[in-house]
Amino acid sequence: MINTGIFITGCPRSGTTLLQSILSSHSTIFTAPETSFFSRIIPRLGVEYSEPDTLVDQHCLDIITESFREMTGIELPPVFTHADGETSIKSVFENLLAVYNPGGKTLWVEKTTLHARNLMAIRRFYPEASIINLIRDPVACVGSMSRIKPTSISDFRISYISSLYTYASLWNDCVSLALAYPYQHQVLHVHYESLVGDPDTAVNTICNFLDITYEKAMLESFHRSAAGIFSETSCPWQRRNLSPGISKEPVYKWRNRLSRAKIWLVQKYTCKYAMMLGYYEKKNNTSKINLLFALIKDQVLRLISASGIEMVLRRLISRSKHE
DSSP states (O other), X not given: OOSOOEEEEXXXXXXXXXXXXXXXXXXXXXEOSOOOIIIIIHHHHOGGGGSTTOBOOHHHHHHHHHHHXXXXXXXXOTTTSOOOSOOBHHHHHHHHHHTTOTTOOSXXXXXXXXXXXXXXXXXXXXXXXXXXXXXXXXXXXXXXXXHOOOSSTTOTTSOSSOOHHHHHHHHHHHHHHHHHOSOGGGEEEEEHHHHHHSHHHHHHHHXXXXXXXXXXXXXXXXXXXXXXXXXXXXXXXXXXXXXXXOOSTHHHHHHHHSOHHHHHHHHHHHHHHHHHTTOOOOOOOOOHHHHHHHHHHHHHHHHHHHHTHHHHHHHHHHHHHHO
C-alpha cells in the first residue's frame, strides 16, 4: 500500500459522500466506509496511538472493530480482527482500507467529515497527504443535519434533541479548522454548489489537484461505487447517492424548507465564516419578537442537549431492552 493518501473532509451533509463516490469510481482509486479513525478511534485508544509506529494488541483491535461497527453498521471480516503484536496503528488503518480494495487499486481516498478537526494528527501519519475539503452553505448543512434522526433508540451517533446552535458550531469548526491548516498547498477547498452546479469543471479541477487523469466513469457510475461505502440501514440519509446523475435541487431547498426565523438563527451563528465564503444573508422580515422567541427556544434545546440527559436515558432504555 502507498504511504500517502487522499482525505476528504467537511461538515456533515456537505457532499462528502458524493465526492468520495466520484473519486472511488476512478480506475486507480479505492475507498472504504467512513472510518472515523482519527476523530473517534484514536481518541478512544489513547494519546500514544496518535504516533503512527505504536503497536496494537488484541484489545486495541477489538475497540477499533467495535467503533467501526457503531459508526457504520458494518462488520469487519475476521482476517482483520486478529492481532499479531507486531502491527503498528498506521498499518491497522491501511489494512482496514485494504479490506475494501479487492481490485488491487493503487490509490486510496478516506472520507470522514469530522477529520477536519484532526488534520495535524493525520499529518503525523501522512505528511504528504492531499486534503479535499467540502464547503456548503451553512443553512443547507444545518437544515439537513437537523432533520437526521437516530435509526434506533440505541443509535448514539445522533441526538433526538439538539439545537441549531450545536449544528452551526459544527459547521464553524469544520470550515475554520480546514482553512487554518498551515499546509494549504496540500488542501483543495471545493464548494458543494460548484460541484453539483458544474460537475465536469469541478471534478477536472480536483483531478488536476490530485495529478490524476479525469475519467468519464467518475460522473457516470459514481452511484455504483456509493453502494459499497455505507449501510442503507445504518445511514439511510445517504441513499440519494445511489441514484445516477447529480441533482442541483438540494442547493437551495433548505432555504425554502426552513422557517425564516431558523434561517436567521443559522446565519447569526455562522456569519463570520459564511460571509467570508460568499454565503450572503437572506433578507429577513420576521418580527423581532418571533426572532427572540426562536433564539430562546434554541438556547433551551442547546442546554438540554449539552446536559447529556437524553443519552443517559437512552442508554438506560437500551440496556433494559437487552436484559
